[in-house]
Amino acid sequence: MHLAVVFVPLLAIGAVVYALAASWRPKLGWAVGLLAIAAPVATFVAKESGQKLYDSKLSTFSPKGKQILADHMHFGSMTFWFVLGLGIVSLIMVALTLRAGRKLPVVANLAFIVLTLVLAAGSGYYVFKTGDSGATAVWGTY
Numbered sequence: 001m002h003l004a005v006v007f008v009p010l011l012a013i014g015a016v017v018y019a020l021a022a023s024w025r026p027k028l029g030w031a032v033g034l035l036a037i038a039a040p041v042a043t044f045v046a047k048e049s050g051q052k053l054y055d056s057k058l059s060t061f062s063p064k065g066k067q068i069l070a071d072h073m074h075f076g077s078m079t080f081w082f083v084l085g086l087g088i089v090s091l092i093m094v095a096l097t098l099r100a101g102r103k104l105p106v107v108a109n110l111a112f113i114v115l116t117l118v119l120a121a122g123s124g125y126y127v128f129k130t131g132d133s134g135a136t137a138v139w140g141t142y
Contacts, residue, residue, distance in 0.1 A: 025097050089119060
């Protein structure tokens with residue numbers, strides 16, 4: 001199992017709670033900060049290891065299998081970019097609000113909330129699509 005399957009949803013949930021519940025920020029900052037680093041790294045490692053496996057086994061796949069795996073790799077790449085964006089936005093938000101009681105200006109806070117929600121939704125969607133297409137590639141017939 002890829003660690004991205006665990007870290008991406010945890011980052012998405014943690015970042016959304018961090019963005020929406022300002023009173024929880026002092027307690028969640030360390031966890032969101034760690035997940036903001038771990039999730040993109042885990043996603044990148046999964047993406048790269050999958051690419052190497054695909055390259056080494058390319059000749060063994062049928063045309064249908066190649067298409068299923070191409071979809072899986074595309075979803076994995078999209079997952080990485082959304083998770084990287086969410087990680088960066090989360091790290092910036094944590095850095096700017098690190099001190100207990102420090103509040104962002106309303107416009108900045110709203111911008112972080114919107115960015116976080118969009119990136120968390122995209123990350124969740126693509127990690128699901130990547131996992132679903134990966135399961136199809138492993139358990140489906142091609």
